Amino acid sequence: MSKYSRALKCSIAKQYLQGEGSSEELSRLHSIPSRQIRYWAQVFDIHGSQAFTPHGFAKSAQTKLQALKHMWTNGWSVGHTSAVLNFSSPGTLSVWLKQYERGGIQGLECSKGRPTMSKHPFIQDKHDDEKTLEQLKEELAYLRAENAVLKKLEELEQEKRRRTKKKRK
Structure with missing residues (x-):
């Protein structure tokens, strides 16, 4: 789940794009990093009312690789590619890039959530x-x-x- 709601992101992005305040002013007002506000504005500027809606890129390694190839072929930055692909933050694409650099296509394979917690070492299933x-x-x-x-x-x-x-x- 996202730290900030979709409505809040859109609202702050609109304020920034309409010139109701600089990213620094909005940052102080909402206690959100100014860099994050500029990113939200970029996504909202590209996608409008469809900004920050869920997408299917995290489904498979192939779609993740497509996103990375899209970035490489266009010579875009991670931030700009993330905005074009309507990601809630550029961190997602950064993680995929690191995973790909470490393990290739296998590094991008889906690993759902956190690993399961191991059982307490002293409590065993034996009678x-x-x-x-x-x-x-x-x-x-x-x-x-x-x-x-x-x-x-x-x-x-x-x-x-x-x-x-x-x-x-």
Whole structure:
């Protein structure tokens, strides 16, 4: 999910393009980097009301490679190519370029999201009767530490609530 909504991007880009403020002024007003505002304006200038709409370029390695080839054949920068292709940020194309430089077409293969989190090393799927004494001790130590962390978090939350009550009185 994007950090900024499509409506906000379009609104700020319109303001910039209509001369309602420089990128630096809009940057201070909205707490958004001026460079980002200039990029949004470029995308909005090219695509108008269709700016920042989802696209199918992230579907396969072939479409990613097409985007890179489009940039290379036209001699465009990463930023300009990203704007022409209606990407929400030029960072996407930069990542694809690095992946291609490292691993060629195989480097562009889709890797969906983050890798799955590994299970806790001390909690295994074995029944307690099947575990060794050492494994049981490690699991017990892990669970005690986890319990201590949860207790500390609860203690901090209660302290925070007490402070806010004192401030209200």
